Amino acid sequence: MKIENYQAEWFDEQQQFSLAELADLSGMPEAELRQLVDYAALAPVDSDAAEARFGAKSLITARMAQRLRNDFDLDTSGLALALSLLERVRELEARLQTLGAQSPKIHR
């Protein structure tokens, strides 16, 4: 069997994307991504810039948005709400992970 060898690279957190690139890579239509920006579910790196650029985490969010939209038939408003709630869950889980790591186990 043919084995393909790859040098995997960390998803570059510094990488930035235009709205068109975000749409291409996530499968979300540009118009809906713009609406998600209006709902603050997606945030450009610099909101005052002439052309909006998005950080790497926005690609993760846009891909998730595409899956949720397709699998749950969500409109953009519902999608934005789901994304913001999932982001809160993610933050709480990260907090839980930190507290769990810091809490000593019972040792006898």
Place this chain on the structure above:
Amino acid sequence: MKYKDYYQTLGVERNASAADIKKAYRKLAHKYHPDVSKEPDAKDKFQEIGEAYETLKNAEKRAAYDQLGSGYQPGQDFRPPPGWETQFAHDGGSGQQSFDDIDLADLFAGLVGRGARAGKFPVPGQDFEVTAQITLEQAARGTELDINLNVPDYDETGVPRRVPRTFEARIAKGASDGQRLRLPGKGGKGRNGGRDGDLWLNITLAPHPLFRPDGHDLYVDLTLAPWEAVLGALVEVPTLDGAVRLKVPAGTRAGQKLRLAGRGLPKPRGGEGDLYAVVQIVVPTHPSEHEKELYRKLAEGTTFDPRSHFKETVK
């Protein structure tokens, strides 16, 4: 070809209405969608549910599925009844279709794919997403992962099929739990000039018997005897690179974190996280008579009040 009971997967009767099928799918999707579910087998389960719904929600595909028959057990080898190809299959019933190495999902994906292929507009390749669990040691030193995927593909005539692909991905040191790797263009092949999909690797860290990770920092419990905490001690603390000696200052309290700078996990862009030794005071659970006597003497001779804060706050 293996039979799959799509009705059973969605938990509906074979004569269920389209509305009931949609309702059953939504209920199951809420429970198993990998983006919202914490069920351990959510990804596989949702794939089955999605595949079943993808076929049953479409009247044409559902009719074709129903025509396959219903007397099979899930997983049972079967062939579509004679004439099925002529009516439904994607090669237009040329009789050349082999059902041996085809997945039922691909067969039905092909039914609506006919129009798309005829249109010749660019179709981007599918993104593949794989979750790989590695150990803390592998994260610290880098590792190689063998990843086996059975990926959807198309033959030269556009007929869908499954193709095994084996990747060997070299992971540089610097992983943390939940970190992602993206291999652009290493996913499914695009068609009609569409771009190739990406391969995403999601890394999770296997639980370690000693170290608990938080990002690139690590935490380890440092158990001390009461006298070590009171008098101070020089103790050995394990790290990922072997044990180091740590000076515990006199008067160390339970819950205090002693930081060993740069002894955590390495970071992808250089530098390391820290290792924190979390102090716990442990006592002998079966003290000897001699030890008990020593503790009694200590109790008689001390003025220490461990609950003085009760008196200060509760009048």
